[in-house]
Amino acid sequence: MANILIRQVMLHDQQTDVLIEDDRFKRIGPDLQLEADTVINGQDMAIIPPFFNAHTHAAMTLLRGYADDMELHTWLTRHIWPLEAKIQSQDVYIGAKLACLEMIKSGTVFFNDMYWHLPATAKAVEEMGLRAALSSVFIDFHDPRTAAKRWQECQDLFAWAQSLSPRITFTLGPHAIYSVSRESLSRVRDFAHQHGLLIHLHLSETAKEVEECQQKHGCRPVRYLESLGLLGPNLLACHAIWLSQDEMDLLAKYRVTVVHNPVSNLKLGSGTLAYRSLHEREIPVILGTDGCSSNNNLDMLETMKFASLLAKGSAQDPTLFPAPQAFAAATSLGASAFGLNSGEIAEGRLADCLLVDLKHPQLTPNHNLISNLVYSARGDCVHTTICNGRILMHDRKVDGEEDILAQVREASLRLVKSRGSYEPAS
Numbered sequence: 001m002a003n004i005l006i007r008q009v010m011l012h013d014q015q016t017d018v019l020i021e022d023d024r025f026k027r028i029g030p031d032l033q034l035e036a037d038t039v040i041n042g043q044d045m046a047i048i049p050p051f052f053n054a055h056t057h058a059a060m061t062l063l064r065g066y067a068d069d070m071e072l073h074t075w076l077t078r079h080i081w082p083l084e085a086k087i088q089s090q091d092v093y094i095g096a097k098l099a100c101l102e103m104i105k106s107g108t109v110f111f112n113d114m115y116w117h118l119p120a121t122a123k124a125v126e127e128m129g130l131r132a133a134l135s136s137v138f139i140d141f142h143d144p145r146t147a148a149k150r151w152q153e154c155q156d157l158f159a160w161a162q163s164l165s166p167r168i169t170f171t172l173g174p175h176a177i178y179s180v181s182r183e184s185l186s187r188v189r190d191f192a193h194q195h196g197l198l199i200h201l202h203l204s205e206t207a208k209e210v211e212e213c214q215q216k217h218g219c220r221p222v223r224y225l226e227s228l229g230l231l232g233p234n235l236l237a238c239h240a241i242w243l244s245q246d247e248m249d250l251l252a253k254y255r256v257t258v259v260h261n262p263v264s265n266l267k268l269g270s271g272t273l274a275y276r277s278l279h280e281r282e283i284p285v286i287l288g289t290d291g292c293s294s295n296n297n298l299d300m301l302e303t304m305k306f307a308s309l310l311a312k313g314s315a316q317d318p319t320l321f322p323a324p325q326a327f328a329a330a331t332s333l334g335a336s337a338f339g340l341n342s343g344e345i346a347e348g349r350l351a352d353c354l355l356v357d358l359k360h361p362q363l364t365p366n367h368n369l370i371s372n373l374v375y376s377a378r379g380d381c382v383h384t385t386i387c388n389g390r391i392l393m394h395d396r397k398v399d400g401e402e403d404i405l406a407q408v409r410e411a412s413l414r415l416v417k418s419r420g421s422y423e424p425a426s
Contacts, residue, residue, distance in 0.1 A: 002036075002037035002038055003019065003020060003021050003022075003026075003036040003037050003038070004019070004020040004036055004037070004038045004039075004040065004351075004386070004389065004391065005017065005018070005019050005020075005032065005034060005035075005036035005038070005039045005040070006018040006019075006020070006039075006040045006042045006047060006355070007032075007039060007040065007041060007042055007043075008041070008042050008043045009040075009042025009043075009045055009046065009047045009355065010042075010045065010046040010047070010358065010369075011028070011046070011047050011345055013369075014030075015030065016028060016029060016030050017029060017030060017031065017032040017034075017042075018042075018047060018345070018353075019032055019034055019036065020351040020386070020389050021389070022351075022389055023350060023351055023388045023389040024347075024348060024349065024350060024351050024389070025345065025346060025347050025348065025349050025350075025351050025353075026347065027347065028345070028346070028347055038391070040355070040384065040394070042355060044357070044358050044359050045355040045356060045357060045358055045383055045384075046355070046356050046358055046369055047345055047353050047354070047355055048331075048345070048353065048354050048356060048369075048373070049331040049332060049335075049342070049343050049344055049345060049352070049353065049354070050107055050108060050109040050110075050331070050342075050352050050353060050354050050385065050386075050387070051103075051106075051107050051108040051109070051110075051300035051301075051330045051331060051334070052108070052109070052110045052111075052286070052300075052330065052331065052334025052335050052337075052338070052340075052342075052343065053103065053108050053110065053111040053112065053287075053288055053289055053298065053300055053334075054111075054112045054236065054238075054259040054286045054287060054288040054334050054337065054338075055112055055114075055200070055236070055238045055259040055261055055288030055289070055290060056099070056111050056112065056113055056114075056288055056289050056290060056291055056298065057113065057114055057115045057290070057291030057292075057293075058095065058096045058099035058100070058111060058113050058115060058121055058124075058291070059087070059091070059092040059093075059094075059095030059096045059099065059115050059116075059117075059120075059121060060095065060115070060291035060292050060293045060294075061095045061096075061098040061099045061102065061291075061292045061298075061408065062087070062091060062094070062095040062098075062408065062411060062412045062415060063080065063083065063291075063292065063293040063412075064292040064293060064296050064297075065296060066079070066080075066083065066293060066416065067079035067080060067083075067293070068267075068296070070268075071268070071269065072205065072206050072208075072268045072270055073206070073208060075268065075294070080293060083415065083416070084116065086415060086418045087116065087117070087415065088117075089117040089119070089120045090120070090411075091411050091415060092115065092116060092117040092120035092121060093117075093120035093121070093123055093124055094404075094407045094408055094411045095408065095411070096113075096115075096120065096121040096123075096124035096125070097124040097127070097128060097404050097407070097408075098404055098405070098408045099111070099124075099292070099298060100124055100125065100128035100130050101128070101398055101401060101404050101405075102297065102298045102299075103130065103298050104128065104129075104130070104385050104392045104393050104398055105379055105380075105382065105385075105393060105396065105398060106297075106298065106299045106300065106301060106378075106379025106380075106382060107300065107301065107354045107356075107379065107382040107385060108130075108298065108300050109130055109131055109342075109352045109385065109386075109387040109392075110130065110131040110132060110133075110334070110335070110338065110340065110342075110352075111130070111131075111132050111133075111298075112132070112133045112171070112200060112236065112259075112288065112338065113132055113133065113134050113135065114135045114136075114137055114173040114175070114200050115136070115137060116136065116137055117136075118134050118135070118136040118157050118161075119157075119160065121134055122134055122161070122164055122168055125165075125167070125168055126164070126165055126167075126168070128392070129167075129387055129388065129390050129392045130167070130387055130392070131167045131168070131340070131342075131352075131387060131388070132167070132168050132169070133168075133169040133170075133171045133198065133200070133338055134161070134168060134169070134170060134171065135170070135171040135172055135173025135200050136153060136154065136157055136173055137173055137175055138150050138154060138172070138173055138174045138175060138180060138184065138188065139175045139179045139180060140179075140180055140181050140184050141179060142181040143181075144181075144183075147181055147183065147184045150184070151184065151187060154172070154191070155191075157170070158170055158191075158195070167387075167388060169198075169338065169339075170197065171197055171198040171199070171200050172188050172191065172192050172197050172198070172199045172200065173199075173200045173201075174188050174199065174200075174201055175201075175202060176201065176202040176203070176205070176209065177201075177203075177209070177213060177221055177224060177225070178209055178212055178213070182228065185225075185228050185230060186228055186229075188230070189228060189229050189230050192234055196234075197234065198234050198235075198236060198338070199230065199234055199235045199236065200236050200238070201230075201235065201236065201237060201238065202238050202239055203221055203222070203225070203237040203238060203239060203240050204220075204221045204222065204237075204239065204240050204241055204242040204243055204247075205238075205239035205241060205242075205265075205270050205271075206241075206242065206270050206271070207242055207271070209221065209242070210242045220244060220246075220247055221247075222243065222244075222246075222247035222250050222251060223246070223247065223250065226250055226254070231250060231251070231253075231254035231256055232254050232255070232256065233254070233255040233256070233257070235254075235256045235257070236256075236257050236259055236337070237251065237256050237257065237258050237259065238258075238259040238261065238288065239259070239260075239261055239264075239265060239270065239273075240258045240259075240260075240273065240278075241265060241270055241271040241272065241273055241274075242271060243274060243277075245277070248274070248277055248278060248281055248283065249281065251278075251281070251283050252281040252282065252283050255284075256283070257283075257284040257285075257286060257337050258273075258278060258283055258284065258285050258286075259285075259286055259287070259288045260273050260275070260285050260286070260287055260288070260307055260329070261287075261288045261289065261290040261295075261303075262287075262303060262306040262307045262310045263289065263290070263295045263302065263303055263306050264289070264290030264291075264294045264295050266306070266310070267294060267295065267296075268294055272310060272314045273285075273310070273311070275307075275310075275311040275314075275315070275320065275321055276311070276315050276317070276320055279320075279321075284333060284337065285329055285333075286329050286330075286333050286334045286337050287300065287303050287304065287307055287326075287329045287330045287334065288303070289303050299378065299379045300330050301373065301374075301377050301378055301379055301381070302378065302379075303330065304326040304327060304329070304330050304373070304374045305326075305374055305375055307321060307326055307329065308321045308322070308323065308325075308326040308374060308375070323368075323370050323371045323373075323374040323375065324370055326374050327370050327373060327374055331343045331344075332344055350388065351386060351387075351388060351389040352386065352387050352388065353386050354382050354383075354384065354385055354386070355382075355383045355384035355386075356373070356377070356381050356382055356383060357381055357382075357383045360377075360380070360381045362376045362377050362378060362381055363376065363377060363381055380396070382396075383395060383396060
C-alpha cells in the first residue's frame with residue numbers, strides 16, 4: 001500500500017502535514033521533511049474524521065423514491081417487502097455499489113447494514129474500499145420452518161464471513177420483535193454471546209410496535225428484550241423512539257447503544273427521539289441514515305443537522321445536542337461503538353479521513369468549522385475521502401462512477417417492472 005503525504009492542511013485550526021503509511025496515520029506535524037508515493041496539496045482544506053453510518057440498508061438505493069409518504073407498516077407490508085421478494089443477489093450488489101458511491105462522495109467510510117444477500121453487499125464493500133458491519137436480515141414471522149431456514153443461513157454466513165477483509169465485520173440482524181420469534185431471538189442472544197458479535201435490531205420505532213408487544217407479551221419492548229437476556233453493550237437499538245422512562249433506565253443499566261435516524265423517523269412520521277432523557281442517562285447515541293427508501297439519501301452531514309435541530313425543537317432548548325456532540329455522534333462515537341480504532345486524526349489511528357473544501361460557499365466564512373459542518377455543509381463540501389490509507393475519492397472523482405450509475409438505472413427499472421407500479425399518495 002502506497003504512502004500518502006498531505007501537506008499544509010488545517011487540523012484543529014493549525015496548518016500541518018499528515019503522513020499516512022499503509023493503513024495508519026504515521027506522522028502529524030508542521031513541515032515534515034519526508035517523501036511519499038502520493039503527495040496531496042492540502043491548502044485551503046481541512047482534514048477531519050470521516051462519518052460512520054450506524055444504521056442502513058445499503059441496497060435499498062434501488063428503491064429510492066419508489067413508495068414514499070406512507071406509514072411504516074403499510075409501506076413495509078404492502079410495498080417494500082413484496083418488491084424485495086423480487087430482488088436477486090446481482091441487484092443487491094449493484095444497489096450496494098451505488099450506496100458505497102454515495103457514501104464516499106458525502107464522506108462516509110463505514111456503514112452498519114442489514115439486508116438480504118449479504119455476500120453481494122460484501123463484494124461491493126470489498127471493491128469500493130469502505131468499511132462495514134454486515135448482517136443478513138433475520139425475519140421468520142414466527143414460523144418454525146422459516147426460522148430453521150434463516151438460522152441455517154445465519155450460521156453459514158458467519159462461517160463464510162471469516163475469510164472477508166478485516167474492513168468487514170459480521171453482525172447479527174434480527175429485524176424486530178414483531179417479525180422475529182422468541183425462540184429465534186434467544187438463539188441470536190446465545191450465538192452473539194458465543195462468538196462476541198454485535199446485534200443490530202430495530203426497536204420501538206412506532207407506537208403500533210409497542211401496543212402489539214404489550215398485547216402479546218404483557219410488557220413493553222425493552223422489558224421484553226430484558227426477559228430474553230438480549231439487553232447489553234453489544235445491542236444496537238435502532239430508532240428507539242417510543243420509550244418509557246423505565247425502558248430508558250433499562251437501556252442505561254445494560255449500556256445499550258441507541259442509533260438515532262432522525263430523517264427516516266420524520267419522513268415516516270414515526271415519532272421523535274427523546275434525546276434529552278437519553279443524554280441525561282448517559283446512554284450512547286450515534287447516528288444513522290436508514291435506507292434510501294425511507295430517508296431518501298445517505299448523507300450523514302444532513303443527518304447531523306436534523307438530529308441536532310430535532311432535539312432542540314422538540315425540547316424547546318437551543319442548547320441541546322450542540323454541534324460538537326452531533327459531530328461526535330457521527331464520527332468518534334460511531335467508530336467506538338463498532339470497536340474501530342478510527343474516528344480521530346491522530347498518530348497510530350486507522351487512516352480514515354476527509355479533506356473538506358474550505359473555499360466551498362457553505363463553509364465560508366469559517367468562524368467555527370464544526371458548526372459549519374453540522375449546520376451548513378452538504379456532501380459536496382467533501383473534496384477527498386480516504387479509508388484504510390487508500391484514496392477513494394479525490395477532487396470529487398470516484399473511479400467507475402458512471403458505470404455504477406448506468407447499472408443501477410437498468411437494475412431498478414427491471415426490478416420495478418417485475419413487481420408493477422404502486423399508487424402514490426395524493
